[in-house]
Amino acid sequence: xxxxxxxxxxxxxxxxxxxxxxxxxxxxxxxxxxxxxxxxxxxxxxxxxxxxxxxxxxxxxxxxxxxxxxxxxxxxxxxxxxxxxxxxxxxxxxxxxxxxxxxxxxxxxxxxxxxxxxxxxxxxxxxxxxxxxxxxxxxxxxxxxxxxxxxxxxxxxxxxxxxxxxxxxxxxxxxxxxxxxxxxxxxxxxxxxxxxxxxxxxxxxxxxxxxxxxxxxxxxxxxxxxxxxxxxxxxxxxxxxxxxxxxxxxxxxxxxxxxxxxxxxxxxxxxxxxxxxxxxxxxxxxxxxxxxxxxxxxxxxxxxxxxxxxxxxxxxxxxxxxxxxxxxxxxxxx
Ligand code: SF4
Ligand code: MG
Numbered sequence: 001x002x003x004x005x006x007x008x009x010x011x012x013x014x015x016x017x018x019x020x021x022x023x024x025x026x027x028x029x030x031x032x033x034x035x036x037x038x039x040x041x042x043x044x045x046x047x048x049x050x051x052x053x054x055x056x057x058x059x060x061x062x063x064x065x066x067x068x069x070x071x072x073x074x075x076x077x078x079x080x081x082x083x084x085x086x087x088x089x090x091x092x093x094x095x096x097x098x099x100x101x102x103x104x105x106x107x108x109x110x111x112x113x114x115x116x117x118x119x120x121x122x123x124x125x126x127x128x129x130x131x132x133x134x135x136x137x138x139x140x141x142x143x144x145x146x147x148x149x150x151x152x153x154x155x156x157x158x159x160x161x162x163x164x165x166x167x168x169x170x171x172x173x174x175x176x177x178x179x180x181x182x183x184x185x186x187x188x189x190x191x192x193x194x195x196x197x198x199x200x201x202x203x204x205x206x207x208x209x210x211x212x213x214x215x216x217x218x219x220x221x222x223x224x225x226x227x228x229x230x231x232x233x234x235x236x237x238x239x240x241x242x243x244x245x246x247x248x249x250x251x252x253x254x255x256x257x258x259x260x261x262x263x264x265x266x267x268x269x270x271x272x273x274x275x276x277x278x279x280x281x282x283x284x285x286x287x288x289x290x291x292x293x294x295x296x297x298x299x300x301x302x303x304x305x306x307x308x309x310x311x312x313x314x315x316x317x318x319x320x321x322x323x324x325x326x327x328x329x330x331x332x333x334x
Pocket of ligand 2: 047048179180
């Protein structure tokens, strides 16, 4: 597939009173045209900061210190603020965790949707409102003609997120970035929103970059996964690689802390003990060393990225020798 988005060696840091917080420390990945890629990690892993960098939304005291972000071959680091504004919403759209913060409480849903549609597509007022009605219907909101006249507080959380998704997609973006789009919703509504995303994906060729702390969410929508920890990519691969050919102790930890949503045999949840590294003064070596059950002497040095085949890669010393990895990760399974 043709690469739509390429992030190469991205570093982002934030100036704080205590020093530079190195939130993103050399992240590389790509999203192909029409592809759905998940970035997964705990809070503080750098996943949201990475998404913000792709949207051109890193503002002081934050700064991109190194690396390159290319969108359809174009170096986004060279864009002016004006060019960014043209790109955002039009070719790259974004959906956030809390739709309430992105909606105006004193304007009707229809008005707000029509504004976006008019701005990007140059339609007249009436046509834009009709388009808003059609979009609401498309994202599964019943009685859209009545609904467009309502205000955001008259919508439930799940419905507001449907509105945000409709608005984001109304301009036919090439890339949709969704940052924890279902985190604030209860499990049933969450499943409905994920189904909606999947359905819309099938109907359009918009690529999706989904940011989440939940590997379960990734499994439902994504084809490829980037696992982040301590500002770095720990593992990258297809959903099958990540779930069935797990190549990193951190990924293994995430998988074991995953509640089983289906099936009768509920396994015990094992949260990963400890907390993420301090990124103001990160320890040299593997970012996961303090929490890794397999850490050994060598882990105080940063491992090189190992290629496990067909785009599956892992940043772990164990992977330098596949049999060592199997022994270590396999042994734990009972
Ligand atoms: Fe664990 Fe070492 Fe691998 Fe890091 S490099 S994940 S500490 S075994
Ligand atoms: Mg976040």
